[in-house]
Amino acid sequence: MSSTxxxxxxxxxxxxxxxxxxxxxxxTEQISQGEQxxxxxxxxxxxxxxxxxxxxxxxxxxxxxxxxxYPELLxxxxxxxxxxxxxxxxxxxxxxxSVGSYSASSCGIPHIxxxxxxxxxxxxxxxxxxxxxxxxxxGSQRTLMLFLHLLSSGQGLTQTAVLTPLPCPHSLPMxxxxxxxxxxxxxxxxxxxxxxxxxxxxxxxxxxxxxxEPRAIYISNPGNPTGHVxxxxxxxxxxxxxTSERLILLVEEVYQDSVVGQEKKxxxxxxxxxxxxxxxxETVEMVSFHSISAGTVGECGLRGGYMEVIxxxxxxxxxxxxxxxxxxxxxxxxxxxxxxVNPPSPGDASYELYTQEILQRVxxxxxxxxxxxxxxxxxxGMSCQHAMGGVFLYPRLDxxxxxxxEAEMSGLQADVLYCxxxxxxxxxxxxxxxxxxxxxKNYHIRLCVxxxxxxxxxxxxxxxxxxLRIQDRHH
Amino acid sequence: MSSTxxxxxxxxxxxxxxxxxxxxxxxTEQISQGEQxxxxxxxxxxxxxxxxxxxxxxxxxxxxxxxxxYPELLxxxxxxxxxxxxxxxxxxxxxxxSVGSYSASSCGIPHIxxxxxxxxxxxxxxxxxxxxxxxxxxGSQRTLMLFLHLLSSGQGLTQTAVLTPLPCPHSLPMxxxxxxxxxxxxxxxxxxxxxxxxxxxxxxxxxxxxxxEPRAIYISNPGNPTGHVxxxxxxxxxxxxxTSERLILLVEEVYQDSVVGQEKKxxxxxxxxxxxxxxxxETVEMVSFHSISAGTVGECGLRGGYMEVIxxxxxxxxxxxxxxxxxxxxxxxxxxxxxxVNPPSPGDASYELYTQEILQRVxxxxxxxxxxxxxxxxxxGMSCQHAMGGVFLYPRLDxxxxxxxEAEMSGLQADVLYCxxxxxxxxxxxxxxxxxxxxxKNYHIRLCVxxxxxxxxxxxxxxxxxxLRIQDRHH
Ligand SMILES: Cc1ncc(COP(=O)(O)O)c(C=O)c1O
Ligand SMILES: Cc1ncc(COP(=O)(O)O)c(C=O)c1O
Numbered sequence: 001m002s003s004t005x006x007x008x009x010x011x012x013x014x015x016x017x018x019x020x021x022x023x024x025x026x027x028t029e030q031i032s033q034g035e036q037x038x039x040x041x042x043x044x045x046x047x048x049x050x051x052x053x054x055x056x057x058x059x060x061x062x063x064x065x066x067x068x069x070y071p072e073l074l075x076x077x078x079x080x081x082x083x084x085x086x087x088x089x090x091x092x093x094x095x096x097x098s099v100g101s102y103s104a105s106s107c108g109i110p111h112i113x114x115x116x117x118x119x120x121x122x123x124x125x126x127x128x129x130x131x132x133x134x135x136x137x138x139g140s141q142r143t144l145m146l147f148l149h150l151l152s153s154g155q156g157l158t159q160t161a162v163l164t165p166l167p168c169p170h171s172l173p174m175x176x177x178x179x180x181x182x183x184x185x186x187x188x189x190x191x192x193x194x195x196x197x198x199x200x201x202x203x204x205x206x207x208x209x210x211x212x213e214p215r216a217i218y219i220s221n222p223g224n225p226t227g228h229v230x231x232x233x234x235x236x237x238x239x240x241x242x243t244s245e246r247l248i249l250l251v252e253e254v255y256q257d258s259v260v261g262q263e264k265k266x267x268x269x270x271x272x273x274x275x276x277x278x279x280x281x282e283t284v285e286m287v288s289f290h291s292i293s294a295g296t297v298g299e300c301g302l303r304g305g306y307m308e309v310i311x312x313x314x315x316x317x318x319x320x321x322x323x324x325x326x327x328x329x330x331x332x333x334x335x336x337x338x339x340x341v342n343p344p345s346p347g348d349a350s351y352e353l354y355t356q357e358i359l360q361r362v363x364x365x366x367x368x369x370x371x372x373x374x375x376x377x378x379x380x381g382m383s384c385q386h387a388m389g390g391v392f393l394y395p396r397l398d399x400x401x402x403x404x405x406e407a408e409m410s411g412l413q414a415d416v417l418y419c420x421x422x423x424x425x426x427x428x429x430x431x432x433x434x435x436x437x438x439x440x441k442n443y444h445i446r447l448c449v450x451x452x453x454x455x456x457x458x459x460x461x462x463x464x465x466x467x468l469r470i471q472d473r474h475h
Numbered sequence: 476m477s478s479t480x481x482x483x484x485x486x487x488x489x490x491x492x493x494x495x496x497x498x499x500x501x502x503t504e505q506i507s508q509g510e511q512x513x514x515x516x517x518x519x520x521x522x523x524x525x526x527x528x529x530x531x532x533x534x535x536x537x538x539x540x541x542x543x544x545y546p547e548l549l550x551x552x553x554x555x556x557x558x559x560x561x562x563x564x565x566x567x568x569x570x571x572x573s574v575g576s577y578s579a580s581s582c583g584i585p586h587i588x589x590x591x592x593x594x595x596x597x598x599x600x601x602x603x604x605x606x607x608x609x610x611x612x613x614g615s616q617r618t619l620m621l622f623l624h625l626l627s628s629g630q631g632l633t634q635t636a637v638l639t640p641l642p643c644p645h646s647l648p649m650x651x652x653x654x655x656x657x658x659x660x661x662x663x664x665x666x667x668x669x670x671x672x673x674x675x676x677x678x679x680x681x682x683x684x685x686x687x688e689p690r691a692i693y694i695s696n697p698g699n700p701t702g703h704v705x706x707x708x709x710x711x712x713x714x715x716x717x718t719s720e721r722l723i724l725l726v727e728e729v730y731q732d733s734v735v736g737q738e739k740k741x742x743x744x745x746x747x748x749x750x751x752x753x754x755x756x757e758t759v760e761m762v763s764f765h766s767i768s769a770g771t772v773g774e775c776g777l778r779g780g781y782m783e784v785i786x787x788x789x790x791x792x793x794x795x796x797x798x799x800x801x802x803x804x805x806x807x808x809x810x811x812x813x814x815x816v817n818p819p820s821p822g823d824a825s826y827e828l829y830t831q832e833i834l835q836r837v838x839x840x841x842x843x844x845x846x847x848x849x850x851x852x853x854x855x856g857m858s859c860q861h862a863m864g865g866v867f868l869y870p871r872l873d874x875x876x877x878x879x880x881e882a883e884m885s886g887l888q889a890d891v892l893y894c895x896x897x898x899x900x901x902x903x904x905x906x907x908x909x910x911x912x913x914x915x916k917n918y919h920i921r922l923c924v925x926x927x928x929x930x931x932x933x934x935x936x937x938x939x940x941x942x943l944r945i946q947d948r949h950h
Binding site for chain 2: 021022025033044047049050051052053054062063065066067070071072073078094095096098099100101102103104105110138139141143145171174175176178274298299300301302303323325326328330332333355
């Protein structure tokens with residue numbers, strides 16, 4: 001092992017990202033072997049995995065995929081006509097007419113690159129998207145990893161660095177460690193609903209320069225785990241900042257379909273960039289990430305995502321393609337992406353059911369976010385910013401000093417110990433804020449609210465019971 | 476970009492692995508737009524992608540996967556009872572009972588790790604396999620990449636290197652470049668059906684030491700693209716060599732189910748290792764790779780594979796796991812792996828159809844390999860070793876000097892130019908031996924023979940026409 005890898009290992013050892021999931025799995029195993037627990041099963045809402053929490057999949061998507069896997073089903077009238085037509089069309093786009101063949105190119109299936117580019121153009125009121133700029137991989141996080149891998153170089157003072165929000169998505173620190181890129185955190189403003197602050201961006205960059213090589217800024221919008229949705233002014237400011245500081249914009253927009261309430265609308269960075277005129281739209285290097293794992297689709301297990309690269313040197317694009325060459329992206333998740341960007345239209349046989357299912361999800365998400373936020377704010381020692389989008393809430397915790405001391409003695413972060421006890425005592429698995437980059441004095445927990453309302457209710461009640469109990473215990 | 480990456484870029488630019496596939500796609504596009512060609516469609520047998528060549532998938536596997544994607548199908552009597560039972564069982568092993576949830580661990584789904592370990596133990600007449608040593612990823616090549624990433628370090632004289640067969644699988648050079656590992660080629664003996672030669676291993680290693688850091692030896696058995704199947708004595712020799720030279724064994728055994736004819740049997744390196752006694756079985760570090768892309772299953776587009784790591788330091792295993800953490804492996808291909816290692820048993824509703832489909836594939840493979848080898852040996856200026864396993868033939872070519880000169884002038888390898896002309900004139904896409912590591916004076920081509928017999932016949936006829944034509948042209 002090289003020394004950086006040994007370093008990685010140590011960092012990962014401390015952070016130990018699988019710790020709570022491992023414990024959850026052990027408890028589930030114990031219950032299945034008849035062991036008595038104060039709860040009947042573990043509920044894990046620590047990551048944005050709606051199917052695990054019991055949200056059903058979208059019928060249209062699953063029917064088309066099932067028919068593509070087993071085309072004999074197309075000979076029957078088992079599925080609605082638009083399902084059959086879509087499956088035929090998608091199979092026609094696969095090599096050899098089969099989902100069992102490698103993708104035609106290591107970027108993905110050309111027909112689906114085209115569909116995604118058309119979706120982006122529609123979304124952005126006509127701003128053009130080039131199919132050749134769409135690169136698929138097994139999950140949007142892998143596309144990010146591919147890109148960072150390209151960016152990563154140097155060590156010490158010359159190490160590539162990326163400006164990252166604090167809090168950031170919980171998988172981001174691992175991912176950056178993995179590719180040897182340093183994090184330069186910029187603090188979001190909790191008391192302003194986790195908004196981005198231009199002065200803080202300048203401060204973070206200035207503090208980092210000379211210690212490493214900041215090359216890009218990462219943005220999560222709608223925000224994971226904050227639920228913040230950026231407005232036009234902020235996006236323009238961030239773009240101007242990135243332009244003048246020559247930073248690549250890495251924009252994670254996987255929750256673009258999950259904005260709740262009427263207050264905010266999702267604006268893509270690309271649309272804003274192109275409305276700022278040619279001096280921006282023709283020069284600023286930007287990558288936007290999207291995924292079938294996120295939001296209303298929620299197909300995390302399929303592993304499909306894409307990045308759109310904008311204003312990238314053709315050499316860089318070629319390199320991204322050749323990096324994936326020995327491991328072309330899986331076919332089925334690309335088909336799922338095509339379905340995500342081209343849902344049934346009015347008049348199609350599946351339109352009504354599809355619309356109903358989507359509305360139900362959006363409503364569940366919106367009501368859950370509202371309900372959970374109010375509930376959490378009513379618990380003494382907790383405060384939660386109102387979420388405008390995405391699938392997470394990220395409440396702040398006051399922890400009794402005894403928990404903090406106990407954690408110190410066992411070499412754990414206090415929020416990790418809190419989540420561990422919650423899991424052991426109540427069977428609820430939430431995410432500790434230290435995974436989202438928060439340090440010792442600033443405790444938060446993360447929970448995904450895209451779950452059936454009854455499941456969420458159960459999570460909230462168990463969390464309150466636990467929280468009151470540990471406060472009581474240490475009084 | 477760092478300097479290694481710039482270097483990579485140059486290397487990849489020269490090798491240009493997508494060149495022929497790009498050309499094939501363009502020709503297909505031209506035909507679809509009505510352009511006249513001397514053929515009706517392109518047949519691509521350059522890679523081991525049987526579905527692309529028209530081989531049908533296995534019904535049992537596709538039925539189970541379709542039912543897992545759309546569990547409504549389980550409520551009907553549409554599928555045989557064992558399909559329904561298997562689907563239920565597999566869904567039970569998924570988080571939240573859905574293929575749409577992330578895998579429980581970043582190694583994969585524990586239930587399926589266990590199934591694979593049991594399969595290995597059965598295959599190796601009882602040699603134990605620990606489920607925790609099974610690591611899934613989206614394709615076996617990605618698992619290899621993960622492992623090499625861990626191994627890779629140093630530059631110049633200290634750069635990690637791996638001994639690789641010449642010829643090697645065509646994706647291997649790209650993959651090694653990608654992770655910054657140097658290739659140290661050992662020549663296989665063409666005139667002995669591409670057998671491995673112990674003296675040559677020693678020669679290659681000795682020549683490399685002092686110039687780089689050889690850390691592992693890569694073996695492909697049954698051989699890709701050679702079709703050679705190693706015997707007990709060779710495997711023992713290679714193991715002893717790796718042991719005394721302290722090299723990790725990286726054994727690609729993806730064609731273990733594809734041995735043709737009675738002459739040879741597949742022996743796993745692990746079984747042989749464990750029969751050599753504790754001084755070997757408890758110390759030698761080995762990784763074995765397997766895939767659903769290969770052989771009779773041939774599900775390349777799903778992207779599923781695993782590695783079994785043997786005698787690895789727990790630290791190394793932890794590291795492999797955390798490397799995948801942000802990008803857990805896709806769920807459906809893991810289910811396909813479970814089906815591959817647990818096909819229907821006698822008495823099961825699907826047993827008969829399954830057995831028939833497998834037999835048909837094995838027979839097709841065996842007859843095709845035989846037929847193609849004879850056919851190729853009858854073409855003047857071609858000679859082909861007899862294949863004992865795997866899905867490729869790798870005939871040797873005499874090329875007219877004019878082709879070699881033309882290639883030199885256009886900056887191409889002569890075998891690449893040959894394949895390009897073959898594709899343009901006859902619509903047949905084969906793989907040039909330079910992708911398999913062969914250098915200028917030793918021309919070969921690679922073709923996958925797991926295709927419907929009529930397709931293969933067509934390929935062979937067009938190849939002969941072309942080959943005779945260019946020899947004629949240059950007379
Ligand atoms: C920040 C962030 N990006 C992306 C994703 C989706 O990742 P992937 O497409 O790799 O499943 C998630 C999913 O939870 C996420 O939280
Ligand atoms: C040498 C070799 N290894 C592995 C594979 C399968 O790779 P994967 O499992 O990544 O599809 C192939 C497929 O053609 C191969 O040729």
